[in-house]
Amino acid sequence: MKQIAILSGKGGTGKTSITASFAALAKGECVLADCDVDAPDLHLILEPELKEKMEFTGSKTAHIDPDKCICCGTCEEACRFDAINDCEVDPIMCEGCGVCVYVCPEDAVTLEDNLSGYAFISDTRFGTLSHAELNIAEEASGKLVTLVRNNALEIAEQEGKELIIIDGSPGIGCPVIASLTGVDLVLIITEPTVSGLHDLERVLDLARHFNVEARVCINKYDINYEMTAEILRFCEARGVDLVGKIPFDPVVTESIVEAMAVVEFKDSEVSDEIKRIWEQIG
Amino acid sequence: MMISVASGKGGTGKTTVAVNLALSLENERVQLLDCDVEEPNAHIFLSLTEKEVNPVYTTVPIFDKLKCNFCGECSRFCQFNAIFVIGENPEKGVKGDVIHFPELCHGCMGCMLVCPNDAINEGQRIIGEIAKGKGDNGIDLVYGTLNIGEAMAVPLVRAVKREIRDEGTVIIDSPPGTSCPVIASVKDSDYCILVTEPTPFGLYDLKIAVEVLRKLEIPFGVVINRSGIGDSGVYDYCKEEAIEILLEIPYMREIAVDYSHGMPFVTQRSEWRSRFLDLFKKITEVDK
Ligand code: SF4
Numbered sequence: 037m038k039q040i041a042i043l044s045g046k047g048g049t050g051k052t053s054i055t056a057s058f059a060a061l062a063k064g065e066c067v068l069a070d071c072d073v074d075a076p077d078l079h080l081i082l083e084p085e086l087k088e089k090m091e092f093t094g095s096k097t098a099h100i101d102p103d104k105c106i107c108c109g110t111c112e113e114a115c116r117f118d119a120i121n122d123c124e125v126d127p128i129m130c131e132g133c134g135v136c137v138y139v140c141p142e143d144a145v146t147l148e149d150n151l152s153g154y155a156f157i158s159d160t161r162f163g164t165l166s167h168a169e170l171n172i173a174e175e176a177s178g179k180l181v182t183l184v185r186n187n188a189l190e191i192a193e194q195e196g197k198e199l200i201i202i203d204g205s206p207g208i209g210c211p212v213i214a215s216l217t218g219v220d221l222v223l224i225i226t227e228p229t230v231s232g233l234h235d236l237e238r239v240l241d242l243a244r245h246f247n248v249e250a251r252v253c254i255n256k257y258d259i260n261y262e263m264t265a266e267i268l269r270f271c272e273a274r275g276v277d278l279v280g281k282i283p284f285d286p287v288v289t290e291s292i293v294e295a296m297a298v299v300e301f302k303d304s305e306v307s308d309e310i311k312r313i314w315e316q317i318g
Numbered sequence: 319m320m321i322s323v324a325s326g327k328g329g330t331g332k333t334t335v336a337v338n339l340a341l342s343l344e345n346e347r348v349q350l351l352d353c354d355v356e357e358p359n360a361h362i363f364l365s366l367t368e369k370e371v372n373p374v375y376t377t378v379p380i381f382d383k384l385k386c387n388f389c390g391e392c393s394r395f396c397q398f399n400a401i402f403v404i405g406e407n408p409e410k411g412v413k414g415d416v417i418h419f420p421e422l423c424h425g426c427m428g429c430m431l432v433c434p435n436d437a438i439n440e441g442q443r444i445i446g447e448i449a450k451g452k453g454d455n456g457i458d459l460v461y462g463t464l465n466i467g468e469a470m471a472v473p474l475v476r477a478v479k480r481e482i483r484d485e486g487t488v489i490i491d492s493p494p495g496t497s498c499p500v501i502a503s504v505k506d507s508d509y510c511i512l513v514t515e516p517t518p519f520g521l522y523d524l525k526i527a528v529e530v531l532r533k534l535e536i537p538f539g540v541v542i543n544r545s546g547i548g549d550s551g552v553y554d555y556c557k558e559e560a561i562e563i564l565l566e567i568p569y570m571r572e573i574a575v576d577y578s579h580g581m582p583f584v585t586q587r588s589e590w591r592s593r594f595l596d597l598f599k600k601i602t603e604v605d606k
Pocket residue numbers: 097098114115116117118119120125129130131132133134135136137426
């Protein structure tokens with residue numbers, strides 16, 4: 037079984053359009069996992085047909101029973117997250133650590149599961165999709181990513197598929213770490229901008245930290261040739277493979293509007309390049 | 319006044335709006351806080367002088383293995399599975415151990431409270447750093463950088479926000495998305511500017527961001543970046559929901575090129591300064 041994660045330090049680099057195209061090119065031989073649980077966009081192109089929906093309870097929140105509480109302030113003092121004020125819990129600040137439950141002399145506090153979101157399994161025209169939706173202001177996105185990946189693994193085993201394509205989330209924090217650990221290859225989509233290079237460096241460090249092979253693709257490379265050259269030099273110096281350069285073309289946005297992957301929308305330089313990249317990594 | 323700039327998804331131009339707005343407010347005292355600690359970018363657009371960098375710590379338990387009898391109380395208490403205890407079994411020659419996973423630890427110190435043998439003490443661990451300095455136009459810039467491999471962005475966001483001044487205008491560049499670090503960044507702001515692009519992706523992510531702000535009860539308006547591409551979905555949605563469109567930034571190759579060089583476009587195109595000032599006026603009226 038091979039797992040490929042598509043990442044981008046910076047958001048908006050075209051990661052999802054490229055992932056959808058890979059899904060199209062894999063011709064039904066893969067399982068897809070949308071691990072960008074904060075802003076899951078892959079379904080907007082794949083138009084999934086829901087097969088299964090699971091509740092996800094990732095986090096907990098403290099509840100104070102006002103009938104039992106004598107408002108002694110012990111919990112407020114013990115809480116490290118300033119989540120209790122005047123004997124009331126602020127559910128947004130509460131991290132569900134359980135310290136207040138432990139210190140309350142009146143047994144007035146309980147930890148209750150939050151419905152943090154949903155995990156879904158759906159049919160799409162490119163294969164089965166494991167995806168999810170996180171409720172707003174929820175904290176457990178790393179855990180939800182792990183659930184999405186486990187679901188994808190299970191499906192791949194059931195269906196006898198040898199490949200999982202993962203659309204990862206931007207950044208380098210907990211959801212990204214959860215999308216990248218244990219994969220066989222990370223493809224980082226970057227842009228020829230100062231911030232793109234800066235973020236690329238951080239994601240490469242992250243991949244190295246977790247011992248995962250990383251390759252790089254530059255999207256919209258013709259927006260700034262100097263920066264593209266700089267990214268090329270940077271990749272060479274770090275010994276990282278550059279697998280492709282995709283030009284800027286409004287065809288990408290047009291295909292999103294039509295809910296299609298670029299490679300199935302119409303022939304273009306963009307789709308040719310994505311095909312070439314796919315041949316190298318697929 | 320505290321204005322946050324956020325977006326449901328990354329790459330919509332959040333930092334561009336935050337930086338160009340800050341640069342346009344020439345007669346205000348402006349402090350710009352980059353809370354996107356996973357990928358701080360604002361400093362790339364503002365040349366920083368008088369830079370001062372300090373480490374940021376978070377609370378962690380420190381285990382005294384001489385006092386520990388590997389009873390496992392701490393591990394049973396921890397809601398975040400951050401402690402793993404191996405029980406002692408001298409007959410089988412198994413030595414006990416207590417292993418802590420700092421990446422999972424929230425620093426609640428509940429384990430210290432429950433430990434019957436006084437084997438846990440409170441310690442500190444570096445999770446990243448905060449840089450402060452003066453940017454172009456006398457802007458005070460503060461930004462946090464999370465260490466690589468570190469999962470806990472929230473304590474660092476809070477540390478950046480502790481630097482907030484009480485006077486003048488404070489602009490906060492929030493991380494993208496809608497999860498924990500975003501809430502920590504936009505919380506307590508007087509107004510939030512949501513940046514989106516007119517595509518189906520932009521629309522979907524905007525809707526989620528709007529839900530967050532409504533839940534937090536923060537007034538907000540929308541800036542549409544790269545207008546002219548995509549479709550009318552975002553415009554229709556804003557109209558239906560009576561959400562004000564504060565500004566549209568058309569897709570222009572020149573703006574994209576400026577950005578790619580790390581140049582804020584108001585410095586290149588002065589007509590944009592007055593557009594950002596108008597936007598600021600609209601926001602301050604809402605605040606009154
Ligand atoms: S569960 Fe933890 S964070 Fe929540 S209120 Fe209790 S002590 Fe505070």
